[in-house]
Amino acid sequence: MRLVVNGADRDVAAGTTVTALVEEVAGDRRQVAVAINGDIVERNRWDELELDAGDHVEIVAAAQGGG
């Protein structure tokens, strides 16, 4: 199924969980946050929550920038 992850189309297996997607995209980085269709998904829900086709997923982390 197709998702939009950080603004780009991405194909993943049906039933992919947030945890699995985060591992795919962010590797072993731990300090990331996830929003799906504009709603923040808390970490304790990542294992159980499966993504749906068409979901817009944002995976963000701290980076250099601003003041």
Add this chain to the structure above:
Amino acid sequence: MSGEGSGPADPLALGGVTFSSRIVLGTGGARSLEALEAAVRASGAEIATVALRRVAPDAPGSVVDVLTRWGVTLLPNTAGCYTAHDAITTARLAREALGTDWIKLEVIGDERTLFPDAVELLDAAETLVDEGFCVLPYTNDDPVLAQRLEQLGCAAVMPLGAPIGSGAGIRNPYNLRIIVEHAHVPVVLDAGIGTASDATTAMELGCDAVLLASAVTRAEDPAAMAEAMRHGVVAGRLASIGQPPPEAPYRRPRPVGRLRWPL
């Protein structure tokens, strides 16, 4: 009274935590992580701001690793947000990602000057304070707006000295003085500092701390500039504590009596 002006005897209390440094370092504009690390160390900063961005698979190292290695407190910012909605979402994501309630709240109203949008700022501050965030808002040098932010429960106010990235110093010291006089929370001069003497001026005017970003990160030698800022802030802080005699066109009576030779 303090001996150092930025040592343990004269700590900065911010959001229920005390710091011995009175510099908040922005990470924007740093040419490399190595340059940033050198600047962090030379400045003595114990707080540094970080932005929240989409995860890039090929990101070179981690700014978080560098900052935490030196015991620097991470202060996520909402840089790049133009609405209360976006700033609130960014703050919530930052809390989730970094496990901190601290947020440097920035809501920009104009993309050329990067001046804050006062209406959106108050709106976002109110929501975030209600949600338990320790809100540190970037604001205009407007004494009334600073008061409103304090009344909403912000942990500090962060007025600009001049537009972000301008290096134009403190353009309205009168307003800044009024903000400092009225504030019951720390005042952190945010934006406009171009060089060390500007940081000194901010502290002399009674600010509790300064935020520096491009003045250091975009300097020819960021570590040297960071060290200059450290000294500048300490000098200004001590001058603020030391209270020079009031300015006068000339001194009367003369400090030294008239002398005529031979006695």
